[in-house]
Each structure stands twice: as C-alpha cells, then as structure tokens.
Amino acid sequence: MDLSTPPPDLYGRPRADTFFRFLTAFGDRYSPALGGPLLRRNPRRPYSRPTQALQLVVTARRQVAADVVELTLADPSGGPLPAWQPGAHLRLTLPSGRERHYSLCGDPADQAGQAGQAEQAGQAEQADPAGRSGYRIAVRRLPDGGGGSAEIHDTLHPGTRLAARRPRNGFAFCAEPAVLFLAGGIGITPLLPMLREARRNGLDWHLVHTGRSADTLPFAAELRALDPARVHLRTDDEHGGPPTGAELLAHAPRGAAVYCCGPAPMLTAVQRALDASPAASLHFERFGAAPVTDGEPFAVRLGADGPELPVPADRSALDVLREARPGLPYSCKQGFCGTCEVRLLAGTPDHRDRRLTPERRAAGALLPCVSRAAAGETLVLDV
Known part of the structure; x- marks a missing residue:
C-alpha cells in the first residue's frame, strides 16, 4: 500500500470527499501558513489595484520667466485627464527615466463645463483650459540640480511623449474665509490654482510673490489680471534684499490662513514670525528636503x-x-x-x-x- 499518497476519500472510497475538498481549498486561500493571501490583509479593505500610468504628450511650451518654461501636457487621444484639486502635483517619468514631481498650475475648474458657468455668472475670470483637457506645469532650470530641470528645458518640446502618475495632493487648499498666499519664485505654481479658487469663492485673499528681480517672477501678468489690488509683487533688487517673515505676514488679514511655498530660508522666516502676526495658521510646501536639524552622525x-x-x-x-x-x-x-x-x-x-x-x-x-x-x-x- 502506498502511504505517501492519501486516499481520495476519508473512508478510502475512490471518489473525492466534497467536504474535505472544500476545506482544503479554504485553507489554501485563507491560511497564512499555506500562503493564502486573504488573512494577510484587512478583510474590510478592498484589494488595491495598481493604477495605470498616464500617457501624456507635450502640446504647448512657452517661456514664462527667466529660466522658467511652462509646458502643457494632454492625453495623446484628446480625451479628458483625471480631475485634480489645487495644490496637487504630477509625478513625471522623463525620457531619461528620471522621475520628478511638479505642481499643477492650471485651473482645476476645467472639469465639468464650469468655465461656461463662470461666464454666465458674469465673472471676469475664465477657467484655464489646462484643467482636465491639459495639465500645466512650470519648471525652473536649476544649474546645480539633479538633471531633471535641465532635461525638461533641453529636450521636452511639443510632440514629446512621457508617462506620469495620476495627480496627488499633499498641499490641499481648505478655502478658509481669509487667506494670505506667500510665494517665492517658482513657488507660485501650487498657489496659482488656489488663487483662482479663492477668487471664485469670494474669499478675502492676498498674495505676496517674491523673487530676485522682476524677470524671475513667473506668471506676473496673469497674477495681476486676477486682482491688482490683492497681488503684491516684491523683488529683492528693488527692496535691498529678501523680505523678513514679519514683512511678509504683515499682509495677512486678521485670523487668516497662510499658504506658503518657497525656498527654505523663506519658510523658516515665516514660521518664526507667525505667532506675532495677524495670521492664525500656516500651510506650506517645500521645494525640496527640509534641513536636518535633529540628526546624529x-x-x-x-x-x-x-x-x-x-x-x-x-x-x-x-x-x-x-x-x-x-x-x-x-x-x-x-x-x-x-x-x-x-x-x-x-x-x-x-x-x-x-x-x-x-x-x-x-x-x-x-x-x-x-x-x-x-x-x-x-x-x-x-x-
């Protein structure tokens, strides 16, 4: 008698036992010891399916400031792109294989005919076409960077195809009643969609956009067109150097939420001056890694x-x-x-x-x- 192979039935009958066949299948699927997948995850959470990468094509390119180029990216077939909210960024895979994150600076209101609704409501502002019909990004060339910005400036032209992850948002806009936006140079990119949203919702908003000189400030004309009385363009060459945190926060309405994106010294200055300012809260996004302040060798x-x-x-x-x-x-x-x-x-x-x-x-x-x-x-x- 061959003892290495168990009988097909508990009692030695030639046909398979239905109960044990079900029990074996259940164990194979649910037992961690047998490699079953279902007990290694939270059964109340659905299976996560990997999302397919977006295939995009560069449809437009223009210079928006010294060393800053704007690209419009669209679906090659002309279809709508996934919706997004102000503050979202796009993770691009460049032709070289480098992966880089860039804030979306178009208008997310281009999602369901809201441009037409705004026109009917008599609003002067028009929804930017770079919402769902196209994603808009702006990239400053960084001579001492990791090569991503130089690749975009040198190789990405209309017709170039590349892949991207769907937009993700780690800098969400909460649309508080009073808002101060602080942008340092290219840091205007995530704030521009928030400005449009604040204007549409009738919020009490103000913007201070800083930079070394006027030619380094992207979208200056576009910003002034939103509301010249609420947009303050401040350049270091005209004011004898960068602004202090107190100077920037002096533009905040009382109790305002501050949204800040810029270089590390700017963020540090704003953080230190926040408690003594009229502002109530601070939301910020960095260009890159925060400085290490509590590290050990x-x-x-x-x-x-x-x-x-x-x-x-x-x-x-x-x-x-x-x-x-x-x-x-x-x-x-x-x-x-x-x-x-x-x-x-x-x-x-x-x-x-x-x-x-x-x-x-x-x-x-x-x-x-x-x-x-x-x-x-x-x-x-x-x-």
Whole structure:
C-alpha cells in the first residue's frame, strides 16, 4: 500500500470527499501558513489595484520667466485627464527615466463645463483650459540640480511623449474665509490654482510673490489680471534684499490662513514670525528636503562587504549615497514618493518617511532621503 499518497476519500472510497475538498481549498486561500493571501490583509479593505500610468504628450511650451518654461501636457487621444484639486502635483517619468514631481498650475475648474458657468455668472475670470483637457506645469532650470530641470528645458518640446502618475495632493487648499498666499519664485505654481479658487469663492485673499528681480517672477501678468489690488509683487533688487517673515505676514488679514511655498530660508522666516502676526495658521510646501536639524552622525555600508560611508549629522543618507552611486534614483527628497527606496540588509534605522507601511519597513524597505539611524549606528544597504 502506498502511504505517501492519501486516499481520495476519508473512508478510502475512490471518489473525492466534497467536504474535505472544500476545506482544503479554504485553507489554501485563507491560511497564512499555506500562503493564502486573504488573512494577510484587512478583510474590510478592498484589494488595491495598481493604477495605470498616464500617457501624456507635450502640446504647448512657452517661456514664462527667466529660466522658467511652462509646458502643457494632454492625453495623446484628446480625451479628458483625471480631475485634480489645487495644490496637487504630477509625478513625471522623463525620457531619461528620471522621475520628478511638479505642481499643477492650471485651473482645476476645467472639469465639468464650469468655465461656461463662470461666464454666465458674469465673472471676469475664465477657467484655464489646462484643467482636465491639459495639465500645466512650470519648471525652473536649476544649474546645480539633479538633471531633471535641465532635461525638461533641453529636450521636452511639443510632440514629446512621457508617462506620469495620476495627480496627488499633499498641499490641499481648505478655502478658509481669509487667506494670505506667500510665494517665492517658482513657488507660485501650487498657489496659482488656489488663487483662482479663492477668487471664485469670494474669499478675502492676498498674495505676496517674491523673487530676485522682476524677470524671475513667473506668471506676473496673469497674477495681476486676477486682482491688482490683492497681488503684491516684491523683488529683492528693488527692496535691498529678501523680505523678513514679519514683512511678509504683515499682509495677512486678521485670523487668516497662510499658504506658503518657497525656498527654505523663506519658510523658516515665516514660521518664526507667525505667532506675532495677524495670521492664525500656516500651510506650506517645500521645494525640496527640509534641513536636518535633529540628526546624529551614523554610517551606511554599500552591501555586506562594501565600503562604509559616514553620514554627518546635517546631511541625508541619500546625499552621501549619491556621491558613491550617482545613478541612484530620487525625486521628492521628502519621504513621500518612494523613488529612492533601497533594501536594508542590517542595522536599526529611524524611519522618517511618510510612505512605507510597517510591513514594508519590516521587510527591509528604507527611504534614505529622510530616514536616519542612531549615533554610531551602521546601516548596511543593498545598493
């Protein structure tokens, strides 16, 4: 008798037992020990299906300031694009394979004929066609950047095709009754759709747009057209240097919400001056990674037998890794896009990202753009 193969029926009958066939199928599907998938997830959450990348084509390009180019991106077939809200950004995959995030600066009201509704209501403002029929972005060339801005300026022209993730929003506009918008240079891009939304809703809003000189301020004419009395364009060359936080916040109506996007020194100045200002709250978005203020020196090792690189207290692991591995991909440098993900082989990290789940972290995923380690610790990475 062959004992290696169980009989097809509990009692040795030649036909399969229906109950045990059902029980086996149930166990295969639901038991973690047998590899069943359904008990490894929250049964109340639906399965997440990967969203298909958007295929886009550059339909228009124009210069909007010194070293700033505006691109309009549309569906190659002419169909509508996914809806978005003010503050949303688009993650583009450039022809080189680089991935970069750019704020949408068109008008999200172009979604369901709202342009016609605005015209019928007698409003002077027209909905920008770059809402769902096209996405609008503006990119400043950064000579000392990672190559993404230069690639856009040098290679993206009408007819160029590229892929993108659907718009995501980490800088949502709450449409408070009184609002002050503060933009530093190219930081106007996420705020421009908010301005249009504030104007449509009759909010008490004001804008201060700062830059080195008048020719560096994108969309100056477009901003003035919204409401010259509420738009303040301030340049360093005319005022003897950058503004202080108190100077910027002096434009805030009492109890206003402040929406700020600009370089790190501007954000720091506004944060420090907020409590003494008429404003009540602050929402902000950075151009790149926040400065490391509470880091400890640690080290990263490139593979189990690779070289060990020191990470100073005021630098990110990503910056150090890219000096040794220049091709290491990255994008946001803020811990939310996941582009720079590497695998942790050994060590105890201090995860500081906003993307990885506990399960992903336990499996060894690490985002070196923001994650660190305790003083003296060495993280061994598969890079």
